[in-house]
Amino acid sequence: MTAERTAEIGTVDAGPARTADTLTLDHRPGRWIANWDAENKEQWESAGRSIARRNLNWSIFAEFLGFVVWQLWSIVVVQLPAAGFKFSTNEIFWLISMPSLVGATLRIPYTFMVPRFGGRNWTIVSALLLLIPTISLGLCVANPATPFGLMLFVAALAGFGGGNFASSMANITFFYPAREKGWALGLNAAGGNLGAAVAQLAVPIAITVLAAGTVNLPVAGFMWVPLILLAAFGAWKYMNNLTSAKGDVAGSLAAVKEPHLWIMALLYIGTFGSFIGFAGVFPKLIKDYFPAFSSISVGTVALSLAFLGPLVGSLARPYGGRMADRMGGARMTVAAFAAMAVITLTMLWTLPLKNFWLFLVLFLFLFTASGFGNGATYRMIPIIFATSSRAARSGASAVTTQRLASSALGLISAIGAYGGFIIPQVLNASNTASGSYTSAFYGFVGAYILMLAVCWFCYIRNANRNAMGHV
Incomplete structure (x- = not known):
């Protein structure tokens, strides 16, 4: 646009x-x-x-x-x-x-x-x-x-x-x-x-x-x-x-036909979707796992530490974009998914210790990794559409590919936001079926590993061959 x-x-x-x-x-x-x-x-x-x-x-x-x-x-x-x-x-x-x-x-x-x-x-x-x-x-x-x-x-x-x-x-x-x-x-x-x-x-x-x-x-x-x-x-x-x-309705319709839009939408569900999804459920997770820390009294008022999660995730987002400029958005996104998988597993394996502060720190790391991933994934989109989209490979002008990229950014941001619905519902399904959130978190780990593999396969493995370079 x-x-x-x-x-x-x-x-x-x-x-x-x-x-x-x-x-x-x-x-x-x-x-x-x-x-x-x-x-x-x-x-x-x-x-x-x-x-x-x-x-x-x-x-x-x-x-x-x-x-x-x-x-x-x-x-x-x-x-x-x-x-x-x-x-x-x-x-x-x-x-x-x-x-x-x-x-x-x-x-x-x-x-x-x-x-x-x-x-x-x-x-x-x-x-x-x-x-x-x-x-x-x-x-x-x-x-x-x-x-x-x-x-x-x-x-x-x-x-x-x-x-x-x-x-x-x-x-x-x-x-x-x-x-x-x-x-x-x-x-x-x-x-x-x-x-x-x-x-x-x-x-x-x-x-x-x-x-x-x-x-x-x-x-x-x-x-x-x-x-x-x-x-x-x-x-x-x-x-x-x-x-x-x-x-630019025409640009949006053209962007929908690009396979890269759907690949990047999947990745954005993993990064931004995790951020907004966990932001929504973090207060409840704290209350369910550590009810004594759900509300901390400070004088006559109550304070919830759940705000720290979306805070660090928000602050990390622009730095994720800046780091992506240096090391490549695809590499930064892969690193973010790897970190999110490892952190989630560590959180699960340390829950039996019943240590709230360890739980909080690990979740803050998870929010930070998702924030870095947000910035890196968003940075990838215009470059991919300028170099590797069907339009770019067929010799379309820079103006045309920029239109596609702008339209894709809006659509991908919409699809990624569905993560805010998916994550609470997966946790709910896990709790209904087993009385625990453990299965849901293992499912999230599997999803992060899958998204890591998709990003590596599509944007790193063949980067030199398909002329994407430093995506």
Whole structure:
């Protein structure tokens, strides 16, 4: 998805003077900008960079809140018994996994909303949509008699937050030149991912402060309403729409026909899917394995250490991309899967020691490895489509392969997010069948080894022969 130059120039409100080498930015009502060309260095340095950075900042904030809302139920379900709810383990896992199922599905249509409505306009709408799941959560958890069906529906509404990632990433793609796009998208993704950690840190504190040993669970939803309104206002006041942001349905259809899209989607389920899946279940795993450490009292408030998992995973993501630049994305991805398999096995084999701190440290290593894998896998996609896709091998232009890569990034991010549904459901199935999560974790180890083998076979073994080089 690349910016297209506009042949006509409208009335000039701001921007650099027109020369033979640059198009003057045309600022139109509704904060629309015409003639945007991030690849034009003169335009970029004189006005484009500051505009792009302002839009990136508010995009990160809105996406951050999207991840917060997406992960709210992961910590709320752990607190339901204290609030008087009596749900089975199977029902609890459905409440954890339903936001990921809906969020992953919404990522596909959300990808096309920016070209249809404008990046600023859709950021306002997508931010305001977050009011629905947060207010609904606050209302339904206030009454322990709320039926499970209604609770599951409200949990599904949290999927609005998961969809935000796709539209936010698509929007920022249009603002930045190719030479700076990777870093901008990395910041946008990492800033959003941090929302999972902040939700798991802030909610336990907020619902127990001044609650005199009980929980004020509705606060878990209501506390985010002012920030959501701030994000919507900031998008309305400071963000922009680009007339050059064009939809690429044809590019998405072409990308679906590329075998590499499905290979990379499998790998991304293993990396990002593990991150978001384990982020959702980590609070429950701590409560089930080490109930005494599920909530740590600090004065009058309770603190859950589960937030450390998504925190280290989020911070590791940009470094995974940077390391992939040096050693190759495929090699970094293989290393990440190897580490995830070894760490998971070590965690399983040390569980009989019943040492919470060892369990916590090993899970933090697992989150870190998944974060490195996220960055490395995402970095591989544009290179693979530029060198090894069917289009590239048939002599397609760089513009065509870039279109395919941009479309593939959106689709792969959507498919990978289904890991947030798969992991809780596999754990639930294991617990239902055997009363233990052990079988599920062994299954995850097997999946990591399979993905490692696929990545090695497709992108390392024949790298020189198929001209992929340093993927």
